Amino acid sequence: MNGINLDLFQFEFDLTWMSFFMDAENRFYARYGGREDSGPESHLNRESLTRVMNQVLGLHEKHQVQTGRHEPSGRSRRTPEQIPPMRAMIAKRKNKCIHCHDVKVATLRDLRRGNRLRREMVFTYPTPANLGIAIDPQRQDHVEAVRPGTPATRAGIRRGDRIISADGQRVLTLADFSRVLERTPSQATLPLTLQRDGQSITTRLRLSAGWRRTPDPSWRESLHVVGPGCGLWGRRLNAKERRRLKLPARKLALKVTFIWGPHTRRAGIRVGDVIVRLDNVDGDLTIKQFNAQPMLNNTWGDTIPIVLRRKGREMTVKMTFPRQPVD
Amino acid sequence: MSRTALLAATMLATTATSLLAEKIPAQKVDGRIDWVYDYQRGRSLAKQTGKPMFVVFRCER
Numbered sequence: 258m259n260g261i262n263l264d265l266f267q268f269e270f271d272l273t274w275m276s277f278f279m280d281a282e283n284r285f286y287a288r289y290g291g292r293e294d295s296g297p298e299s300h301l302n303r304e305s306l307t308r309v310m311n312q313v314l315g316l317h318e319k320h321q322v323q324t325g326r327h328e329p330s331g332r333s334r335r336t337p338e339q340i341p342p343m344r345a346m347i348a349k350r351k352n353k354c355i356h357c358h359d360v361k362v363a364t365l366r367d368l369r370r371g372n373r374l375r376r377e378m379v380f381t382y383p384t385p386a387n388l389g390i391a392i393d394p395q396r397q398d399h400v401e402a403v404r405p406g407t408p409a410t411r412a413g414i415r416r417g418d419r420i421i422s423a424d425g426q427r428v429l430t431l432a433d434f435s436r437v438l439e440r441t442p443s444q445a446t447l448p449l450t451l452q453r454d455g456q457s458i459t460t461r462l463r464l465s466a467g468w469r470r471t472p473d474p475s476w477r478e479s480l481h482v483v484g485p486g487c488g489l490w491g492r493r494l495n496a497k498e499r500r501r502l503k504l505p506a507r508k509l510a511l512k513v514t515f516i517w518g519p520h521t522r523r524a525g526i527r528v529g530d531v532i533v534r535l536d537n538v539d540g541d542l543t544i545k546q547f548n549a550q551p552m553l554n555n556t557w558g559d560t561i562p563i564v565l566r567r568k569g570r571e572m573t574v575k576m577t578f579p580r581q582p583v584d
Numbered sequence: 585m586s587r588t589a590l591l592a593a594t595m596l597a598t599t600a601t602s603l604l605a606e607k608i609p610a611q612k613v614d615g616r617i618d619w620v621y622d623y624q625r626g627r628s629l630a631k632q633t634g635k636p637m638f639v640v641f642r643c644e645r
Contacts, residue, residue: 272641278638279630279637280637357641
């Protein structure tokens, strides 16, 4: 990302892959990329990429670029190097490469230093799933399913609907829709134009506070900026190990494999310990989900209990997070 | 050539490295697509050829 114009190329920087279809004048036809919590390639596949490529070639023939208020002008220029914490971040590296997630990490750290950071700022580029719309991974302008009791249900959206535009912006892909949602306020009414049985339908999604949050943001590399971490790494026990320790299948069972946090060592946690409860959470978690828990729910300086098994004994330790972030 | 590769070749396939790419070498990609590893060069080629661009960001962690 070194030297990239961030006023032109705006996307979810926690991703590992993102693409844009553009003309030579820095204008966009479509975006392709993005992901759901479920996996990094939830909506990356050959069929949908080929489909949008064909659509873009058709739009290019007619010079039909995206227009409207959600499109960056690219007239101003702002690079990752200009984000104040970035210099210190890359100074420590032998290879001075700025990764995509570094942009978001530096941005969030800058907000934190200025006391302007709010935890929900980590939930950038929400997807239609947040509104109850499951997008067809192969035909990304089609609704595959609608979750009951969501803004999508209340707006009357149905399986099979084709999404034509969101807030006046053409939608060909998940990433196109996500672009509009990124720029939609937490409380808003979002107009959608759909096609159903050959007819054009307009509806409105009514959004209230909290819609941007997703259930499992543990994949977000930038999450560590918004809250404290446990300072350890580990792995889930397999079925055989669980049976040996008499730990039920759907309960937390993480074996500690690496510790880097001084606060983790002060709590008395050791490599080899099996963690079975973190504060009031004892459901099965991956190590990323485990580490995400305090980042989302605690603040620096908090003390939480952790229950662990060591050499056949169960014990409770208390972990006190550092009083301030350690960058 | 696969259909997707053919379509990408119909566009200009470029990765969005900057002028600083001279200092940080581009990590080239194997395969059948002829990538342009500099955005401004890709843009110039798009102007010359009249093709749209397929601009890809990929991040190794």
